[in-house]
Every structure is written in structure tokens, then in C-alpha cells.
Amino acid sequence: MLKVEDLHLRISNTDILRGVSIEVEKSEVVAIIGRNGAGKSSTFKSIVGIYKPSRGRIQVDDLDIIKLPPYQRVAKGIGYVPEDMRVFPWITAKENIYLAAYLSKNLDKIDDIMNMILTIFPEIKNFLDREGFYLSGGEKKMVAIARSLATLPKYLLLDEAFEGLAPIVVERFKDAIEMIKNQGIGVIIAESNVVIATKIAEKLYVLERGETIFHGSPSDLLNNQEVMKILRGS
Amino acid sequence: MVERLKRFFGDDIKTNFIFLTIIAILYPIIYVFSPGWGVVLGHGVTWISALLGFNLLFGYTGLLSFGHALFLGVGAYTVGFMYKYLGINNIELHLLGGILSSTVVALIIGPIVVRYTRIFFAIFMLAIAQILWSLYYKFYWVTGGTDGIKIPRFSILGISLEKLDFATYHHVYFYFVTGLTFILVYIMWRIINSPFGLTLKSIRDNETRARFIGVDIYRARLYAFIISAIYASITGVLAVNHHRLVTPDIAYWTTSGKVVFATLLGGARIFIGPIVGSFVFHIIESFAMKFIYWQMVMGILIIAIVILMPGGIAHLARTLVDVVVSHRRRGG
Amino acid sequence: TEIYRGLAPPPPPVREEIPTTPIKAGIQAYLTGGGALWGKPMMQGAILAIEEINERGGILGRKIEYVVKSETSPEETVREYRTLVLDEKIDFYVGLISSSNTPAVGPVAEELQTLTFFVDGCTDFLFESVVPDPRFCFRITNIQSADGVAAAIGAIKLLNLTEKDKVRIAHIHPDYAYGRNAHAHMQITFEKVLGKDRVEVVYEAFPGLFKITDFSPYITEIIANRPDILASSLWGADVVNFYKQAIGYGLFEKMKYVSCIAHAASPAEAVKDFPDGHIAGVHANYFFLYPEWDKYPINKSFVNNYYRRWGTYPDSPSEGAYVAVYLYKNAVEKAYTMIGRFPEVDDIIRALEGMTIYGPAGPIHVRAEKPNKHQCYKDGIVGISKYDPRFGFSVLDKPIVIPISKITVPEGWEGTPDPKAGTLAYSWIRETWREGVVPV
Amino acid sequence: MHIAGLGKHGEKAWYQYKLIRVYNPRETIDMLEIMDLLVRIYNIFFGASVLFLIAVGLNIIYGVMKIVNLAHPAFFVLGCYTIAGTGMGVMINIFGSSIIPLLITPPLLAAFVVAVSSLLIFPLFLFISGKGDEVQLLITYGLLLIFEDIFRLIWGSEPLRASQPFELAGSLSIGEYLIPVYNIYVIISALVIALILWIFLFKSKSGLLLRASSMDIEMAAALGANVKKVLLLTVLIASFLAGLGGGLFIPSASAMLGMSVEFLVLAFVVVVIGGLGSFLGSLVGAFIVSVLRTITLILFPELELALIYIVAIIILTLKPEGLGGGKKW
Amino acid sequence: MEVLKLLKVKKSFGGVRALDNISIALSEGEVVMVIGPNGAGKTTLINVISGYLYPDEGRIMYMGEDITRYPPLERVGKGIVRSFQLVNTFDKLTVYENILVSVLSRKKYQYAFRKILDEYTDALEETENILKLFGLSDEADENIMSISYGDRKLVDVAISFALNPKLIMLDEPTSGVATKDKDNIMEKILDVIRKTKVTSIIIEHDMDIVFRYGVRIIVMHQGRIIADGEVEEIRKNEEIKKVLLGGVYA
Numbered sequence A: 001m002l003k004v005e006d007l008h009l010r011i012s013n014t015d016i017l018r019g020v021s022i023e024v025e026k027s028e029v030v031a032i033i034g035r036n037g038a039g040k041s042s043t044f045k046s047i048v049g050i051y052k053p054s055r056g057r058i059q060v061d062d063l064d065i066i067k068l069p070p071y072q073r074v075a076k077g078i079g080y081v082p083e084d085m086r087v088f089p090w091i092t093a094k095e096n097i098y099l100a101a102y103l104s105k106n107l108d109k110i111d112d113i114m115n116m117i118l119t120i121f122p123e124i125k126n127f128l129d130r131e132g133f134y135l136s137g138g139e140k141k142m143v144a145i146a147r148s149l150a151t152l153p154k155y156l157l158l159d160e161a162f163e164g165l166a167p168i169v170v171e172r173f174k175d176a177i178e179m180i181k182n183q184g185i186g187v188i189i190a191e192s193n194v195v196i197a198t199k200i201a202e203k204l205y206v207l208e209r210g211e212t213i214f215h216g217s218p219s220d221l222l223n224n225q226e227v228m229k230i231l232r233g234s
Numbered sequence B: 001m002v003e004r005l006k007r008f009f010g011d012d013i014k015t016n017f018i019f020l021t022i023i024a025i026l027y028p029i030i031y032v033f034s035p036g037w038g039v040v041l042g043h044g045v046t047w048i049s050a051l052l053g054f055n056l057l058f059g060y061t062g063l064l065s066f067g068h069a070l071f072l073g074v075g076a077y078t079v080g081f082m083y084k085y086l087g088i089n090n091i092e093l094h095l096l097g098g099i100l101s102s103t104v105v106a107l108i109i110g111p112i113v114v115r116y117t118r119i120f121f122a123i124f125m126l127a128i129a130q131i132l133w134s135l136y137y138k139f140y141w142v143t144g145g146t147d148g149i150k151i152p153r154f155s156i157l158g159i160s161l162e163k164l165d166f167a168t169y170h171h172v173y174f175y176f177v178t179g180l181t182f183i184l185v186y187i188m189w190r191i192i193n194s195p196f197g198l199t200l201k202s203i204r205d206n207e208t209r210a211r212f213i214g215v216d217i218y219r220a221r222l223y224a225f226i227i228s229a230i231y232a233s234i235t236g237v238l239a240v241n242h243h244r245l246v247t248p249d250i251a252y253w254t255t256s257g258k259v260v261f262a263t264l265l266g267g268a269r270i271f272i273g274p275i276v277g278s279f280v281f282h283i284i285e286s287f288a289m290k291f292i293y294w295q296m297v298m299g300i301l302i303i304a305i306v307i308l309m310p311g312g313i314a315h316l317a318r319t320l321v322d323v324v325v326s327h328r329r330r331g332g
Numbered sequence C: 001t002e003i004y005r006g007l008a009p010p011p012p013p014v015r016e017e018i019p020t021t022p023i024k025a026g027i028q029a030y031l032t033g034g035g036a037l038w039g040k041p042m043m044q045g046a047i048l049a050i051e052e053i054n055e056r057g058g059i060l061g062r063k064i065e066y067v068v069k070s071e072t073s074p075e076e077t078v079r080e081y082r083t084l085v086l087d088e089k090i091d092f093y094v095g096l097i098s099s100s101n102t103p104a105v106g107p108v109a110e111e112l113q114t115l116t117f118f119v120d121g122c123t124d125f126l127f128e129s130v131v132p133d134p135r136f137c138f139r140i141t142n143i144q145s146a147d148g149v150a151a152a153i154g155a156i157k158l159l160n161l162t163e164k165d166k167v168r169i170a171h172i173h174p175d176y177a178y179g180r181n182a183h184a185h186m187q188i189t190f191e192k193v194l195g196k197d198r199v200e201v202v203y204e205a206f207p208g209l210f211k212i213t214d215f216s217p218y219i220t221e222i223i224a225n226r227p228d229i230l231a232s233s234l235w236g237a238d239v240v241n242f243y244k245q246a247i248g249y250g251l252f253e254k255m256k257y258v259s260c261i262a263h264a265a266s267p268a269e270a271v272k273d274f275p276d277g278h279i280a281g282v283h284a285n286y287f288f289l290y291p292e293w294d295k296y297p298i299n300k301s302f303v304n305n306y307y308r309r310w311g312t313y314p315d316s317p318s319e320g321a322y323v324a325v326y327l328y329k330n331a332v333e334k335a336y337t338m339i340g341r342f343p344e345v346d347d348i349i350r351a352l353e354g355m356t357i358y359g360p361a362g363p364i365h366v367r368a369e370k371p372n373k374h375q376c377y378k379d380g381i382v383g384i385s386k387y388d389p390r391f392g393f394s395v396l397d398k399p400i401v402i403p404i405s406k407i408t409v410p411e412g413w414e415g416t417p418d419p420k421a422g423t424l425a426y427s428w429i430r431e432t433w434r435e436g437v438v439p440v
Numbered sequence D: 001m002h003i004a005g006l007g008k009h010g011e012k013a014w015y016q017y018k019l020i021r022v023y024n025p026r027e028t029i030d031m032l033e034i035m036d037l038l039v040r041i042y043n044i045f046f047g048a049s050v051l052f053l054i055a056v057g058l059n060i061i062y063g064v065m066k067i068v069n070l071a072h073p074a075f076f077v078l079g080c081y082t083i084a085g086t087g088m089g090v091m092i093n094i095f096g097s098s099i100i101p102l103l104i105t106p107p108l109l110a111a112f113v114v115a116v117s118s119l120l121i122f123p124l125f126l127f128i129s130g131k132g133d134e135v136q137l138l139i140t141y142g143l144l145l146i147f148e149d150i151f152r153l154i155w156g157s158e159p160l161r162a163s164q165p166f167e168l169a170g171s172l173s174i175g176e177y178l179i180p181v182y183n184i185y186v187i188i189s190a191l192v193i194a195l196i197l198w199i200f201l202f203k204s205k206s207g208l209l210l211r212a213s214s215m216d217i218e219m220a221a222a223l224g225a226n227v228k229k230v231l232l233l234t235v236l237i238a239s240f241l242a243g244l245g246g247g248l249f250i251p252s253a254s255a256m257l258g259m260s261v262e263f264l265v266l267a268f269v270v271v272v273i274g275g276l277g278s279f280l281g282s283l284v285g286a287f288i289v290s291v292l293r294t295i296t297l298i299l300f301p302e303l304e305l306a307l308i309y310i311v312a313i314i315i316l317t318l319k320p321e322g323l324g325g326g327k328k329w
Numbered sequence E: 001m002e003v004l005k006l007l008k009v010k011k012s013f014g015g016v017r018a019l020d021n022i023s024i025a026l027s028e029g030e031v032v033m034v035i036g037p038n039g040a041g042k043t044t045l046i047n048v049i050s051g052y053l054y055p056d057e058g059r060i061m062y063m064g065e066d067i068t069r070y071p072p073l074e075r076v077g078k079g080i081v082r083s084f085q086l087v088n089t090f091d092k093l094t095v096y097e098n099i100l101v102s103v104l105s106r107k108k109y110q111y112a113f114r115k116i117l118d119e120y121t122d123a124l125e126e127t128e129n130i131l132k133l134f135g136l137s138d139e140a141d142e143n144i145m146s147i148s149y150g151d152r153k154l155v156d157v158a159i160s161f162a163l164n165p166k167l168i169m170l171d172e173p174t175s176g177v178a179t180k181d182k183d184n185i186m187e188k189i190l191d192v193i194r195k196t197k198v199t200s201i202i203i204e205h206d207m208d209i210v211f212r213y214g215v216r217i218i219v220m221h222q223g224r225i226i227a228d229g230e231v232e233e234i235r236k237n238e239e240i241k242k243v244l245l246g247g248v249y250a
Ligand SMILES: Nc1ncnc2c1ncn2[C@@H]1O[C@H](COP(=O)(O)OP(=O)(O)OP(=O)(O)O)[C@@H](O)[C@H]1O
Pocket: A011, A012, A016, A034, A035, A036, A037, A038, A039, A040, A041, A042, A043, A083, A192, E145, E149, E176, E178
């Protein structure tokens, strides 16, 4: 179980997170939704270790990882796809994926990993040898996701994973998430799109101004007029 | 509009003028107390122009020039040549000559260098400055090589200062330069608060976008570059009239390093930064030179200051002023 | 001889009370960079003299205190000089090695009216064009032209160059006043003494002072041009690098190296690798073995004291600084005997002008008239390098002494500096020497 | 000051050089000219090797940490001083005057010492990585100044030598020509080092990691890279190479104060010509600078320094990223 | 009147055909939405029209003039303005200054340095007007980085509009904006477009938005235009639906 409790984060004198709590079981898809600037990405970055929260706990399978540097968190099974992809520009798409496998010590399983990736995103085959810099927006997104899959994570954090992907790819990717989940992996997606989120997630968290203001099932959310109002921004 | 922009401490012209006035009033007292420190203040006021120019490029346009010594050198050697070959020692003509020659040099190299940014611009400027330095250095028969060109005391409006004793001469120099600096500071302030100033800031923040709203970023940078060059050359002209010796050192990269450090010390992006920086830098340098291991002292000071005061002195002062002001508001 | 020249008859001795406050000396020397090889011994020479004087009760009972400042680039050197005078309020100043710095500091010294002894920085320009009529500046070491001319004449004599039909010469000199002067003076001397037609310059290079660590490209060019002699004024760290690499390329087997400065600096450091059989000039005309110790005990005691105090043998900058301090002492004491009170700067200057004292290198004379007023003079010395197992480094063999009066512009000579070479000495040699005649 | 190891120096005079006669051609004028040319080319290779050894570390640090490390040449000079000031004496005490260990151990010792000392300033590098250009330039410049005085503090201000390997290796004589054998050793070593480095960077997994980190180190961390380790590796490799270079170079010259600054300016040009952060660029750049230096010395000595910068500018104008190509590494 | 016309424009990168024989014509005031799968060449199309890239073959006509080889700046001068896929503002300036820069640039004051800003009342006034038009007046003096992402997107677009463009191209103007705000922003933008009657090209992935607001739609696939028509036409076309929409909206 990945458990985030009462997370506080402060960057240059602004409180960005003020008590965020999230729980994800293995084989579960959880969505964090919230308006722009609600703190979704910041929560992810804190889990990954890019930001250093001032208070709170982050536990992976009952082990507190908040003091660990990012690379040790990866070893504990955290996989991360940033919203801006951050594909390494001057190595090829393939090397991007290989590197992730190497860093997570999965190089021996690279053939299986490639197979899995190519079933989810057959498009990648077309640009495996293209350097990251020259990929289009959506292509980068695919590589970024593929790369995080190559670390064989136990918990996968997807930040705005559907943004910029063509609808057809989005559909395939949704199926893939189901598949990933069934392999015993916990998936957390950060979404601003409530419709997509309610479709794929079993459990939802709503962030607003750095606070968890709701958690529950999709139907709970849709019935909660108050929260929905906030999400609609009216 | 200018009121509309939040006028922070140091960005308005008033604080700048008050600061300069205080220095000008303190100067004779300091000189009586210790002429050596009086001379240091003379260095300080001499360098303001170059630092203002540097800050226009760095703080407001986003171009880090690691070769500003180039223009100090142009100013300095213009004076050297004017004296050596034409026998001119009128400071007005020196200034005019410095402005003209630096404009010409800036027009020649500007169109090429402004196409680069960040470290590339820095290196490019460094390389060009080094070329000029090596020419000053190597063309011994023209420039006097490392021995440089000796120049006599300057004259103002035809009045020769040769007969003055050292102290009086130095006072005349100090107040002449201070007066000039008031004018230069005012002009620079106008430039920064003009539409052109805003354009430069927009280029600094986002050059691609600036280009796509129709700013010819190269042209704007070129103008900034020329202004900056002129300002730097003025310091070159003044500095050699202060030392009365023109050597290639003034065009060497270590001089560029000085310009960068002094500006950052004072605070880039804040208008008063370079002015404060110039004085404080020269005080620090003189202090360090008192030690046998002065390079180490200087190195440690540089590192400590950059780490402890990343925004420079002006930034620190502004923060303090903010605290005091908000405290007083809350109190009363 | 000339000792009391130019002095008014002694006034009635008043014998005023002498202040007991210490005299303050300012010392400015290269402590960093390639010049430190010379700066440090210079500082040590000055300190040794001060300590000796203080031990014996000071100057007229006043002890000497000193402050040391760094010599660096001209601009900063001038600034530090100013703080010495303005803030430290020194009574006299001893310092400077570089020929770039003396012309920078000279005018400032005149302006600040401070008694200033330049140890070195021997460019002819200083007293010819920069400060033609000095009051406060003096310079201890020989003028450059004396170095260059002495080395060239030494080479001609020791290598029997007059017997050759044609002499191919290559030059390598550091790129600043000293190197440029040395080039001009050595060249004009060769041309005059050997005859213009018999001298052919095959290569010239002016590497930056202390800017080059790898001399191999220069060495290759020199060898490729096949000169008979290589005239050089490299010094400091430059020679150290040059010798070693030149040996690797066999340069010294192919030509004779003629240096006007080689054996001047810290012998243990500078001339460790110096090959045998080449012309070793001594800039500033001091090498610690000459004048011979048994015949001239002043030198012996200086070398011994210096060695005891600092653990190395003295060199020309140490001797220069040492002499500078003693010049000051002698001048103060001499002025005191005249006027009966502790002298003012003007009195000391009057005492200094035309004075001759005996330093470790022999008699040294302060010139009182133009040209080169306030320059100090002593005889030149040139020899053939020879490794000496007693010391573990190269010394001068078969030294010849070249009387200074024969090779330097005489007092009162009225000529104009040569427009190209820039020096008076150059014009003097060109105009007054007879071609094809060895002047000494 | 007594310099360790050089005490025995007096036992050997310069002419006792070991001469290896290889070839004694009939010396015609043509032959001489060809030989002149060959010696020049040989010099170019030597100069390029030294420059490469300095510039490559500068590039590696820039590549990964985006720091233009003005203090880098001081690492090189630290290597020089380590050997000239202390190391060579120690080695001679251990190995006497047997040539092979004296060729091999000093560079390794220097590399080791420099790498270890770089650990001391590693926190400073951590601090400035990711900060603005100006902060990095100033802090590393400050370091450069401090280094210069540390050399003076430890080893004094006289130039120091460690010539034994240079002398023991002697000169190779080809006809009337002599060329120092030691320089050949430096050239070969530089080539071997370049080859090893190339294999490491482009063929190994750690090399891939280093290159990826140079593009986005935070992302590399989020994929499981130990950032501190990567940065440490970078600084260690760069300083190791600098030390190795210093240790290799110093027997052919002497360690003197102010050397760092001279090398800095040249290394900078090399890096600019070759391309900042580009490994291959360091090789190309070092070679070009060395060629230019030799050519100007023959043709227009007055432009010796200017020409190098002029070429740098021409290259920057035509190819802002330098010859190493727009791609990193 | 035809504002823009592309004639057989081609652009490839190595083996990748990003634009393959593209021909489009846009008449004045027309609003076109461009859709297509990832890597279809949409961004490349905008890059080519704005002069960021030059095509390998083909011509680009603007107002009857061949602008194929014109540099980007000249095209801006002629009224061709674009926004970017990610927000692209002047990060250290305020909202007000962000727009003022743009206004000054159009009024050709951008290099004027003899008078200070206060004296350019016309530009200041105009800036206020644009702020009002986009509903940003309240945030005028905020630093651009401290306002919400959606508003920054709006400022981004407002900067483009301040240039008084004749042809505006927006690359995914609502990407990264929360769903509800997406509509909001799109509405505001389209509102301004309608008011100013400027010819527009908008790239969008969100099908809901495309179908809700689009009039004419261009579908790209592998560098080619596979359909160009009214919303209904596209909606009906089974082929396109399969390629593009994967049956979501069937
Ligand atoms: N490094 C940073 N420095 C300053 N402020 C930051 C930083 N990172 C995030 N913020 C601020 O923190 C708040 C939360 O940002 P975050 O990116 O986590 O939101 P989000 O929910 O992911 O929004 P979006 O939907 O736009 O991605 C925003 O107001 C943002 O401006």
C-alpha cells in the first residue's frame, strides 16, 4: 500500500500543499482530481522525492520513505510520469527506455518489457531510434509512460497521462491501465478531467488549494454537489 | 505607468541620487581620515558607469557578458592613442573619443554577438575581448605592449591640472567623475523605464515569445549592447585618466570578471545594485590586497558573498526596507 | 673620487634631537605568479638589510619597520603603492621587479614625493622618457641596455665571433619592455661590433611573459632556422621551462645560447639545468661568486649572512634590495653629518645624488645628471656557464668584467631616443660606436 | 627551498642524455625540410594531447552539471604541483631511476591526489549545480584564486620541476634531429585515455546514465539514478583526468604559479571550438588550437593569441554549438 | 477574400514526412480547427505558416503574396501571429506589462527610449482595453506567475491579440487546463475571435470542444489532410472516426 498522510509543502513562502492524504492499494486505480494549481503535480513530486515536504508521512508497504532520496524510492517501487514528459532529448527513445530498465536493475527482463510496451503503444516502434528531441508532443508522452513502465513499478504515478494523446491512443491506454492494475500494480493518475477520472478510477481524491477535500468512489463524487461545484469552478 | 509598476526600494531614481550624494559628502571626510580609502572611493565612482552598462545587458536584457573588459579597453586605448599620437589630453575629447570608438566597435561586433545568449554569449564576448587584449599586448610598437602608454594629467575645458598637488588633483577628479555619474545614472534610469526598457525585459524573460510579438530581438539587443558599450568605455576613459597609464590589463578577462562580480555584489536587476556594488567591490578588493595571500582572501570573500547574498546587497537592503516598512505599517 | 660631488660645504652642525620613532619602509615584491622567483629573494634581501641595521642600532638610533605589499599588474601595483604612501605613511620604499611596473609607479612616486628605490624594472624607458628628470625615484640594478650590450660583447669575445664570416642569430625574448629592450640592444651591438653584413637575423619570437609552459613550438622553429647563436632574455619560470625542453630537442648542441639574464636569479632554482659552454649573462651584474670572496669580503659576508638567514644563495634582486636599504642608510647618515639633524627627504636626495657606495657586487654609483639621472651603475659581468658540483647548479666560468663606462650612454650625452627601439642607448651605440670594433 | 627528489639532480649533466639513434639519413636540404615539418606535426600532437587532457574534464563537468568550471585548470595544475612538489621525490625514493615506474606512477598518483582533493570541494559543486551561470562563474573563479594561493602556501613560489622521467626517457635522434621521447609517451597516453573514455561514455551503461543525466538530472533521479553518486562520479572523472594530465605533463615543464589562468584561457577556447559539453569536441578543439598555435608561430607571430580567438569566433558564428555538433556529447 | 493559401507544402525530417502535400485555403474571418493523432504534423503545420520552419517544397500565400521564405518576424509584421503548445509568457513581468509589451511592439514603440513609459498614454489605454476584453483587469498588477494556469493561458492568447492579428494560430490553447475551465477559456477566446473577426487556426485534441465550437474542421494523419469540412461531415465520416477517434464518439 502506498500511503500519503498529512503532507505539507512550502516553496518560496507559499504553502503549496496543506495536508494531503492519499491511499493506494496494490491492484487499484486511484485518481487525484483538482483544478489547475490544486497541487496534484506537487503531490506527485513530493512522493517521488523531487520536492521535500515540510511535514507528513509517505509510506510504501508500511515503510516510511519520506527521508529517502528519489533513487531509493524508485527501488521501493515508485514509478513516475511527469506532466511535461521530460524525455531525454539527445538519446533515442529506445535508450530512454533501456536506461530506465538499467537504473531499476531490470535489464535482464528487457525483452519482456519491450514486448509489453509495444503491445500498449505499437506506435513506439516507428520512432524507437529517433532522438527524444525530435518527437512530437504525443510521442514524447508515450515514451515517458513506456519509460516508467520499464522500471517495473509497484505504484505508478501518472501525471496528466492523457493530455495531448489522440483519443485512439487514450482508449488503448485506458485498457492498458486495467491490465497493469491486474498485474498487482497500484496506479495513481492525476487528472483535471473528471469524466475520464471517474471512468477509470475506483477511488477518487479531490484536491483543492493543496488540501484533500474529498475521497470516495466515483458515484459518491458525482453525487456530491458541493465538491462538483468546486471542480466546475463556479 | 511608472507608478503603476511597484516602485521598490532602489529602483526609483531618488534612492540612487541620495546614495550618490551621501558618498560625495562623505568623501572629503574619508579623505582626511585616510587618503588611501579616498582613492578607493575614486575607483568606486569611476566604475559605476561600466557596471550600469553591464547591468543593462545582464540584469535587464539577460545577456551575461564575460568580456566587458573589451569596452573598458576600447575607452582606455582611445585615450592612450589620442594622447600618444595626437597629444590630446582634454577629458571632454577623451570622453567623446571613447563614446565614438566604442560605438564603432559595438556596431562591428554587436550584430554577430547578439545572436547568442547565455553561456555562448558570455564566451563569445570573452573571446573577442581576448583578441583585442592580445592585439594591445602584441602590437608593441603601436600600443607599448604590456608597458602601455603613459598619459599626463587631463585638462578640463582647456584648464590644465598639471600644477595641482596630488590631493587637489584627486579631489577635482573625484567630483568631476561624480558629477558625470549623476548624469549617466539619470540617463540610464530613463532608458530602463522607457518602452525600450520594457522590451528588453520581455526579451530577457522569453526571447521566442518576444520575437513572435514582433520584436526584432537582435535589433533591441544590439541597441542595448551599444549603450552598454558606451557606458563601459566611459569607465575605461576615466579609469586610465585616474591611473594615467594605459595597459592591456584593463582589457584582460580578469577585468571582465571584476565587472561581473561587482555588479552581482551590488545586485543585478535592481537599479541601484551596480552603484552600490562598485563602491563595495573596491573596498573589498583593497582590503584583500592587504594580505600576502590576497588571492585566497579574495577567493573566499567572493564565494562567501555569492553564497550568503545571492541577490546582492541591494536585494538584501530591499528586503530589510520591506520588513521595516511593513512593520511600521502594522505598528501604526 | 666623486663621493662628495654636488654637495654644498657642510653647514655648522646644529645637532638637533633625533626622533626615536622608527623609520618605516615599504617593500613591494612579486609574491605570486611567475615573477615570484624574483620577488621573494628581493623581499628577503631587503629584510636582511633591515635586520642587520636594526641589530646594530638602526639608522642614527632609529629602528626600521617594514610593510610588504604584492607587486602585480601595473594598475594594482600603483594602487598598492599609493596605499603604502598615503595610509602606511612610509619613509622610503624598496621594490619592483617588472619593467612594466616601474614606468607606472615612477610618475606616482614623483607626484606623492616619496623616496622610492626601484630594485629592478630596469627598462631604459624609465629615466629616458617616463621620468626624465626624477627627484624621488632611484633605481638600483643596472639599466637594461647595460645587460644587453654586456651580454652581446661577452658573447662576441668568449665565442670568438669576430672570426666567423657570417653569424646567424635567432632571438627569443619575453614580450614586454625588458624583452623588447634586450632584443634591440643585443641586436645593435652585434651589428655594430661584427658589422651589419655579417649578422643575419633568422628568427624572432616574443612569447608572453610567464604565459607559456610548452615552449616546444618555439624551440622547433628556432632549430629549423639553424642559427649560430640564440640571443635570449627569458627569465623566471620561462627559462626553467625553456631550458629543459630545449635540451630535449637538442637545441644546445646546435647553437650557442646567449643570455643576458640567465644567472641573475636564484641560482639554485633558475640555472639548475643550464647547459655547459653557453654564454651566461648576469642581469644587474651580480652573481654571488663574484667579486671573489677572498679578495672582496663584503660579498662573502653578504652571501654568508643571506645563506644563514634564508637558506639559499643570494641573487641579483636580493643584492639589489639589500643595497637599496644600505644606500638609504648611508645617505641619511651622510646628510646628518652635513646638516646636523635628521634629514628631510630633500636632504637625503641631495646626499644620494652622485654617491658611490660599496655593495656586495662592488662599487655602485648613483648618477646625478641626465640622461638616466638617478640610475645606479656598476660594472657588467659575463661568463661561460659551467656546472659546479660544489653547489649542484651552473656557475660562471671564465668571467669577464666589462667596464660600465664603455657600454652605457655617458652623462650629459645629448641625443634623442631611437624612434623604433625607443631607447637612447640604441641611438648612442648606433651613432657613436665604430663598426667592426670591439669597444672593450 | 629544497625540492624533494631533485637533490640528486647535480649528478647528471645535460649532455649525459641517452641518445637513441634510429635513423641516419643522408642529409639533403629536402630531407631537412621534411624533418622540420615532421617535428612540427609531432609538436602539434603533443600540444593537442595536453590541451585535450585539460579540456575534456571541463567538458564533462559542463556536460553533466552545467557548470563552466573556471577552477578546472587548477585541478590540472594541482596534479602538476603534486608531482613536481612532492610526488616525484617520493617515487624516486621508491623506484630509484628505473624508467618504467617513473613514467607510470606519477600520473596515477597525481590523478589520485586530485580526485581525492576534489572530494573536499564537492559540496560546493553540489551547491552551485543548477544555479545561474553568473553564480557558477564567480564561485569557480573564487576557487581558482584560492587554489593559486594554496599552491603557494604548500609549495612556495619558485617554479618546481619533476624532470627525471623526461630526462631518463631521453631523446630520440633521427639524423641530426632530436626529439624528446617523453613527449611521445604523453601523446600515446592521451590517445589511450581518449579511447577508454569514449568506450566508457558511448558503450557502457554508466556512460549512458552520465549522458542522460547531462540532459535532465532530476528526471534521471526520478527513474532511479542516485544523483549525488552521478555528480560525484562526474567530478571524480573530471578531476581524475585533470590530475592524470597534470602528472603526465609536468615532467616536460615546470609547475609555476599563474599557470592555471593561462591554461584556463586556452582550455576555454578548445571547449568553445569543440563545443561545450562535447566529448569529441574536446579532441577536435585541442587539435585545432594546437595547429593554429604552431602555424601562427611560423607565419604571423604577432597574431599568436589573436588568431586562436578569431578562429574560435568564426566557428561560433558558423556553428554556435561548436564543431562537436549540436547534439550533446 | 483568401487570407491564407498553402500550395502542396511538404516538410520532412529525415525519413519522417511531417507535412505531405498540404494544400489549404482560408478566407477572411474563417475559424478552422485542426485535429489528428499524435505526430500527425499539426504543430509542424503551424511552424511552417509562422515561419518557424521553412517547407521543403510548396508555397505559402498570404493575402495574395508569396511568403514562403519570409522570416518569422516579417510575418508577424504582416499580421500572422501564433501561440504555443505550452504557456509562453514573460515570466518576471506583471500581467499588465505582458500585454503592454505586445501593444508597444505593434505601435512600433518597442525601441523608443527617449521618453519614459508614462508618456505613452495611447498604449497604456489600449492595454487596459485588452485586459477588459479578456476579463483580466482585476489581475493586471499581479505577477504573471502568481495567477492561475487557466488565466495564464488567457494572457498568452491576449498577448497575441494585442498585436491586432489578421491570422492567428493557437496550438492546443486549452491543453493542461482543467475540463471545466477548458470550455470557459475556449468560449472567451472564440468570443474575442468573433468580435474581432480574425481568421484563426486552432489545434485541439479534445473532441468535445472541437465538435462543440468548430465550424470547419481539418483532420490530419501522417502528414496528410485526410478530411476538410464542416463538423457534421466529419462526424458522419466512418473512416475518419475509426482512424482518429477509435470509436469513442460513435
Ligand atoms: N517550484 C514551484 N515554485 C513555486 N510555486 C510552485 C512550484 N511548483 C508548484 N508551484 C505552485 O503550487 C501550486 C500547485 O501546483 P501543481 O503543479 O502541483 O498543481 P496541479 O494541481 O498539478 O495543477 P495543473 O493542473 O496545472 O498541473 C500552483 O499554484 C503552482 O503555481
